[in-house]
Amino acid sequence: MTAPVVELRGLSRRFGAVEAARAVTLDLRPGEIHALIGPNGAGKSTLIGLTAGSLRPDAGSVLLGGEDVTRLDAVGRARKGLGRTFQVSSLAMELTVLENALLGAVGRSGQVMRLFRSALCDRDLALLARAALERVGLVEEADRRTADLSHGQRRLLEVAVALTLEPRAFLMDEPMAGLGAEGSRRLTGFLDRLREEAPILLVEHDMDAVFAIADRISVLCYGEIIATGTAEDIRRDPRVRIAYLGDDAA
Numbered sequence: 001m002t003a004p005v006v007e008l009r010g011l012s013r014r015f016g017a018v019e020a021a022r023a024v025t026l027d028l029r030p031g032e033i034h035a036l037i038g039p040n041g042a043g044k045s046t047l048i049g050l051t052a053g054s055l056r057p058d059a060g061s062v063l064l065g066g067e068d069v070t071r072l073d074a075v076g077r078a079r080k081g082l083g084r085t086f087q088v089s090s091l092a093m094e095l096t097v098l099e100n101a102l103l104g105a106v107g108r109s110g111q112v113m114r115l116f117r118s119a120l121c122d123r124d125l126a127l128l129a130r131a132a133l134e135r136v137g138l139v140e141e142a143d144r145r146t147a148d149l150s151h152g153q154r155r156l157l158e159v160a161v162a163l164t165l166e167p168r169a170f171l172m173d174e175p176m177a178g179l180g181a182e183g184s185r186r187l188t189g190f191l192d193r194l195r196e197e198a199p200i201l202l203v204e205h206d207m208d209a210v211f212a213i214a215d216r217i218s219v220l221c222y223g224e225i226i227a228t229g230t231a232e233d234i235r236r237d238p239r240v241r242i243a244y245l246g247d248d249a250a
């Protein structure tokens with residue numbers, strides 16, 4: 001079997017009395033979309049945060065390409081190749097679309113804000129940023145103020161920012177949220193192709209999208225993985241039906 005790109009080993013995290021992650025072990029393999037689903041409050045965002053490095057685990061480790069990155073913060077892990085999109089937008093609303101994409105590209109080159117101005121003149125970075133906008137269908141909007149974009153366009157811009165990092169793996173927290181049927185369909189098609197470039201750990205409430213594109217699905221319940229498998233395996237799993245629909249469904 002090919003080596004996983006990302007491995008989570010026994011990740012645990014408490015918030016007071018709540019065990020938001022309980023010894024979670026899973027992997028993300030080359031070329032796959034691995035979806036994380038589960039009822040509200042199951043611990044999906046917590047797991048993305050623990051993987052991205054914005055949250056510290058109480059126990060367990062995160063490996064990227066076989067390297068233990070648990071001690072690195074989110075910026076360190078992003079530089080190593082973990083590209084993340086957020087449930088709540090992290091875009092700078094007053095900047096243009098291109099400038100937001102450039103910020104992503106600057107982050108990748110490790111120069112961050114200090115050199116943002118000169119980055120605006122850096123041809124390679126600008127090309128990288130434009131290429132990312134082109135791929136998500138936003139190049140026409142490059143000079144618009146980000147605040148003036150529609151909600152769906154902002155979500156696509158988030159994906160473009162992650163793309164500028166040329167990541168080894170994507171972590172996506174509800175990228176379809178608020179996109180509407182047509183937007184979801186387009187983004188699903190895009191993610192379907194994107195997985196060839198870098199595998200995607202996907203948190204998504206749109207079950208039609210998840211069951212259509214995920215190679216594997218892991219189901220979280222009270223911070224614990226109760227099942228991992230193909231869409232077919234998950235549909236048939238009685239534990240999953242209980243978690244989602246209550247005991248009567250079993």
Ligand SMILES: Nc1ncnc2c1ncn2[C@@H]1O[C@H](COP(=O)(O)OP(=O)(O)OP(=O)(O)O)[C@@H](O)[C@H]1O
Pocket residue numbers: 015018019020038039040041042043044045046047
């Ligand atoms: N910063 C925090 N402080 C306290 N409790 C938290 C914090 N973050 C998450 N929790 C709790 O941890 C549990 C898991 O939350 P999390 O947001 O990871 O779930 P989720 O599956 O992403 O939910 P949703 O589908 O509603 O986004 C919940 O009980 C939540 O209230």
